[in-house]
Structures are given as C-alpha cells and as structure tokens.
Amino acid sequence: MKLKIVSRSGRPVVADGIVVPNDAKVSDLKRSLHALKKKLYPSRQRFTTSPAPGESRGIVLVDDKSLNDYGLEDGDTIVFKDLGPQVSYKAVFFFEYLGPLLAYLPFYFMRREIYGGIFGIKNAGKAPLEAQTLAMYFHTAHYVKRILETFFVHKFSHATMPIFNLVRNCSYYWTFGAFMSYFINHPAYTPVGRTQMLAGFAFSAVMQLSNLRCHVILANLRKDGQKGYVIPSGFLFNYVTCANYATEIYQWLGFNIATQSVMGYTFMCCGAAQMMQWAIAKHARLRKLFDGKDGRPKFRRAFILLPPFF
Amino acid sequence: MSFAKLYLATYNASLIAGWLSVLVFGFSALRATGAASVYDAIEKPLVWSQTAAVLEIVHAAIGLARSPVVVTAMQVSSRLMVVWGVLILAPESRTAKMGVVGPLELGVPSLILAWGVTEVIRYSFYFFKVATKDGEVPRAIVWCRYTLFIVLYPLGVSSELFLAKSGFAQLVKTNPLALEMPNKLNIAFHFPTFMVLFFLGYVPGFPMLYGYMLDARKKVLGTKSKRD
Secondary structure (H helix, E strand, C coil): CEEEEECCCCCECCCCCEECCCCCEHHHHHHHHHHHCCCCCHHHEEEEECCCCCCCCCCECCCCCEHHHHCCCCCCEEEEEECCCEEEHHHHHHHHHHHHHHHHHHHHHCHHHHHHHHCCCCCCCCCCCHHHHHHHHHHHHHHHHHHHHHHHCCCCCCCEEEHHHHHHHHHHHHHHHHHHHHHHCCCCCCCCCHHHHHHHHHHHHHHHHHHHHHHHHHHCCCCCCCCCCCCCCCHHHHCECCHHHHHHHHHHHHHHHHHCCHHHHHHHHHHHHHHHHHHHHHHHHHHHHCECCCCCCECCCCECCCCCCC | CCHHHHHHHHHHHHHHHHHHHHHHHHHHHHHHHCHHHHHHHHHHHHHHHHHHCHHHHHHHHCCCCCCCHHHHHHHHHHHHHHHHHHHHCCHHHHHCEEECCCCCEEEHHHHHHHHHHHHHHHHHHHHHHHHCCCCCCCHHHHHHHCCCHHHHHHHHHHHHHHHHHHHHHHHHHHCCCCECCCCCCCCCECHHHHHHHHHHCHHHHHHHHHHHHHHHHHHHHHHHHHHC
C-alpha cells in the first residue's frame, strides 16, 4: 500500500508517498523512509496517525506493531516528525557517570596542585583525612557501579534520546561532581564525629547494595519478548513504588551524613526533586493501568518514593 | 473582573509606570548632566521595578501566569544579578562606559534603554491581556514585543556583561558576602567566583532564550499574518 507522509505543518515529506507491503510493520516503514532519506535514520523518526477531527494530535505509531493495527489503508496520510539527532541511552549514561567519577578524583589526588597551586590555599599538601579518603572510595564506587549497571544490568525500553539530553545531563553530573569534590576534599574541611561518619557510610553501603538489587529486579521484569507495563514486585518494591529511586536517594543521604557538605545535600535534593516527578508519574500510570477491574491486577503501594514520608 | 485579574492588571500597570520612570528620569539626566549621572537619577525605580519581577516567578509557579517557570526564573535571576550583584555591590560599574560604533556606547544608559523599552512593552502586553475583556492586545504592541528583542536583547546582554566586567575589580577587592571555610557545613562563598560562573551560564543561556523568543515570534506573528 501507498502512504502519504506529511510534516506537522502539512507539507509532504516524500513527494510521491511511500509504498510498503500490506503487512508491513511500523519499523519497516521507518526503514523505507531511511532508504529514501539518508539523514533520517529510524530512531529519529516519529510517525503519528492524522489527527481525528477535533483532535490536535494523532496516535503515535509504535515500532513493532503493524500498520494494519492502526487501521491504515492505501492512500492514507500519516504525520512525520523529525526528532533530531539521537544518541544511545547507553552512551548518555556512560558519559554522564564517567564525568563525576573523573571530576571528583583530581581534588583528592592532586591536592597540592589544585588547592595550593590554583586556589592559593595554605596547608594544601597535608595528608587527606579518614573521612575524605572514605568519601573518595564511596563516590568512586557509586559511579563505577552505575557504569557497570549501564552495560550489564539495565534494559532500556528506548534505544536513543535527543542529543541535547547528553549535553544537559553531562553538565549536571559533571558540575555537581566537581563542586562536591572541591568542598569535601578542601584542606579546611571539617569532618563530623567518627561514629556519625561510620554510620553514614554504612547506611550508604546498604542502600547501594539494595539499589543494585532493585535494578536487577527491574531488568528481569519482563520475560523474553514481553512488552508493556508490569508491576514491579519483590524486595522493597512490595512497599515502595519506586524503590530504585528511594535507595538511590538514601544512598546519597548516607554519604551526606558521613561527609556533611551543603553541596552534597544540594545535589541530593536536586536529584530527589527530579525523581519525585518521575515517581509520581509512574505511580499514577501504574494505578491507572492496574485498576483491579476485568481481571487486571490491582496496584497498591504504601509509599511512592520516600518511605516513611511519601 | 476576577480578583486574580485585578491583581495582575495592577501589578502590570505598576511596572509599566516603574519602567517608564526609569526611562524618563534616566534620559532627562543623560541630556541634562551626562551619562555619569544616569544611575543616581534612576536607582530607586530601577531597583524596585526589577526586584518586583521576583513575583513573576511566583506567578508562573502558582499558575497565575502561563509563562514557563524555569525560563522566567532564568531571566529574572540574571537581571537581579546585574542590579544587586553588579550595580549595587560594585558602584564603580555605574559610571563605566565604552564606545562601540558611532554614538552607541555601552554602560548604564544602554542598559536601561534595552531593559526599559523591553519591559514597558512586555508589561503593556500583559496588561492588555488581563485588562481587556477578550484579552486582545493592540497589534502594534504584539509586533513590538516579538520584534524589538532582536536588537534589544543583545544590546541588554552586552551592556550587562560590560558592566559586570567594569565592576569586577572592585568586587574582588571588597569581597562582599564572603563565607570562608572551615565551618561545620563545609561550604564557602566567594562572590566574584560565583559571578564568573553565573555569567558563564550566558553561553548556553543566551542562545537558548534568544531561540525561544525567535520561536515565539514565528508562532505569534507568523500565524497571524497567514490568517490576515
């Protein structure tokens, strides 16, 4: 069948439309367009059906569904949007986590050069405190864990995201990493009491391990080939909708209890605010999808994100 | 008229008055006694009008106005940085000037020209939006709001950066608002460093906001002319 393809302003994207087999999937359509327009590789294409009368936008066509599923027939028009240059999730995660890992370390290992040489602070060459050494190990372990998870645990439901996100996320993580490190490794850094420090790091360690367990659970949510939403369950997910975020936030809380810096707490709050938005959206989506009617399971959780508060 | 609309109309009308007085006092001082006297003539209305803009972030945040919160916060905070951080904390910047081309000189006069005209038009735009029955804004104001920024925004930004540069040495010397380590919260604050980092934010920020305005221009002026 032949489909007319127009942009959102109504201009034709391909002059004579595109011919695809009658049983073609959306992904086949994307490959056909890519063959005609080299620049538009499949992951930067998005198709929607023509908006129904009175509606402002149509339905997004999902890759592994067939065009017939959307009732498309020969001569129909669909709307195309160029999502812009894409970059893989894995690459974004890798670079945004590599940055803070690397930005943190020079302040610890090159104390004399950075604090003494660049900032002109006295006593810059003195040996790091126990708290500073442990903080360096914990911070590094945290991001090494994230990078390893990116390659060996996480399953991404989307392959790519717009390239702007790479720039945005990297600036966020790299800048915070450097600023936290500057204050925590500072020659005039004031440590907390030893008991508080050890308790904080211990809590952080337990939360990091729990976070890993949460990520493994999420990665195994769906059986091979299964698509769509599933209620996460087991371990902390039985009590908290987004246990993965909760453990992440509490991991930083432990780190901050141990290291006590305004910058560290600020980083935690910024992250928590973002995760709060995602968690509220996810909680709402799961509640709507799993309403307990028509044989669907009913979704219930005591907490959305931060037990025992929220 | 609802209470919210009445409030917004009053707010916008007051700020039109505030920025008009900045322009009028500023330019009569410029003609009477020269550029160096402009700041003293406008300090009060400038500081008040610009500081009042903090309310715009509140308006956006509580849904009273439809502007995006983040963009509004970016705009307002950069203005406050220039007023409070540069002009107030570094008085040497108030009389600084630098010729660019012909009669165009960067300094307080170019700053208030760019800011004042932009704000009078912008607040008039909002005023008509809330004060008229069907929110109809005179075409000339719409056109000005979405056109003059093309020149005024770069003029404003270059004036801001020039004034910041002019006041910088004084800020380093006086080091206002300083907070030094060691302290229990492990935080330090060095205002000149903060200011440099802040204005570095203009590198991604300026093209972003300029692009945002250009898009808005295309949306507002483009579709209208098609319909006409």
